[in-house]
Amino acid sequence: MKISGYEQVLFQREFRIFVHLMSKRILIKNIRQLVQLRDNAPEKVAGAEMSELPVLEDAWLAIDNGLIADYGSMEEFPGISDWNSLEIIDANEGLVMPAFVDSHTHIVYAGSREGEFVDRIRGLSYEDIAARGGGILNSAKKLRATSEDELYEQAAGRIREVMLLGTGAIEIKSGYGLDMESELKMLRVIHRLKDNFPLNIKATFLGAHAVPVEFKDNKRGYIQHLINDMMPAIAKEQLADYCDVFCERNYFTQEETIEILEAAKKYGMKPRIHANQLSNSGGVQAGVQVGALSVDHLEYVGDEEISALKNSDVMPTLLPGAAFFLGLPYPPARKMIDAGLPVAVASDFNPGSSPSGNMMQMLSLVCVTHKMTPEEAINAATINTAYAMELSNSHGSITRGKAASLIITKPVPSVAYLPYYFGQNMIEQVIINGNIISNSN
Ligand code: NIG
Ligand code: FE
Secondary structure, three states, rough: OOOHHHHHHHHHHHHHHHHHHHHEEEEEEEEEEEOOOOOOOOOOHHHHHHHHOEEEEEEEEEEEOOOEEEEEEEOEEEEOOOOOOOOEEEOEEEEEEEEEEEEOOOOOOOOHHHHHHHHHHHOHHHHHHHHHOOHHHHHHHHHHHOOOOHHHHHHHHHHHHHHHHHHHEEEEOOOOOOHHHHHHHHHHHHHHEEEEEEEEEEEEEEOOOOOOOHHHOOHHHHHHHHHHHHHHHHHHOOOOOEEEEOOOOOEOOOHHHHEEEEHHOOOOOOEEEEOOOOOOOOOOHHHHHHOOEEEEEEEEEHHHHHHHOOOOOEEEEEEEEHHHOOOOOOOOHHHHHHHHOOOOEOOOOOHHHHHHHHHHHHHHOOOHHOOOOOOHHHHOOHHHHHHHOOOOOOOOOOOOEOOOOOEEEEEEEOOOHHHHHOOOEEEEEEEEEOEEEEOOO
């Protein structure tokens, strides 16, 4: 029997769908818009490309074995009569978008610091509080006194919260231990989280987050301890993918940052930097020099930093939760994008400067305070953060073969509605690597 080209296409398509539905198992139908749909996804988007957010109207999407298997328009909705063991989700006119990739957090911490929050309301600055032993050193004191199991339980609770808020991949830093034993404790907790939760996790060693009290008058000694003792121990247990430094006045200088990150590279830890949060610290230039994956914060960025970032592979990352919560000047996001740079947005979830891992809220913040459009904000929090976490092949867009890590929203009229309706949870369901996330995960 001879079949026409059109029939052949139909047959191949049905067969492809049939094969993946034999092995698994979720079909989402009645999607008002499939958002961030890219058949061939770029690894990042920059400048004017950031305002392009491709969508497919009135769509379905099939998940097979934890991956995005196929998608299409409801007009060509495949017949489902033989699809046994298939779970069908009716999106009911909600949007489907890739889960957020949160490329900068400190989600493993002990206790909380709302006392400092109140101190700041009463007039102290973040730096005043740090100068009297609060801030990062306050968290270090609490963390050192907390057992690994207790620390794990606290962090696991926050992981459950952020998964329900749509985070499908997350970077987590150490940096509240500041001694060998406590830094290893933090990194082991991150490892346990990796083993026990469905989301993708990358671990970052941030021993250079602050100088601990016992090295108060001997910063050089602490840097040597980081490089000569901690890094080999971390590398031996393969506990960290990345190394980060807080490059800031009263913390680590540009030269020290470069020294620490160059050493980390030798132990297989790629660099990233807390840069230019409180001053023009030279952190951005250090990031370009050492080939950092990202430079994060960027409240103090001018023409020099922007031109250093141009023609580099470094992902400039905004942390609007911290800028908002500390009342800092906002980074010149518009200027950076208009200069052709890519920009990413992460939560910086931590107990001092951003006690929130709510990425939808971060979208609202960058739209309102940084003048980024909803399309730019979503690109920044998906495809560009995936780049900053080296997950471009698996995350950040709706693409066949990428991880089925998705958000299904409640019925909303448009993409812009999500950051517009700020502070409300418009997420109906989250799927991470093919797992439907519920309160019991
Ligand atoms: O990213 N800036 C340095 N580190 C964290 C805050 C740490 C803290 O206050 O606990 C940040 O904002
Ligand atoms: Fe941070």
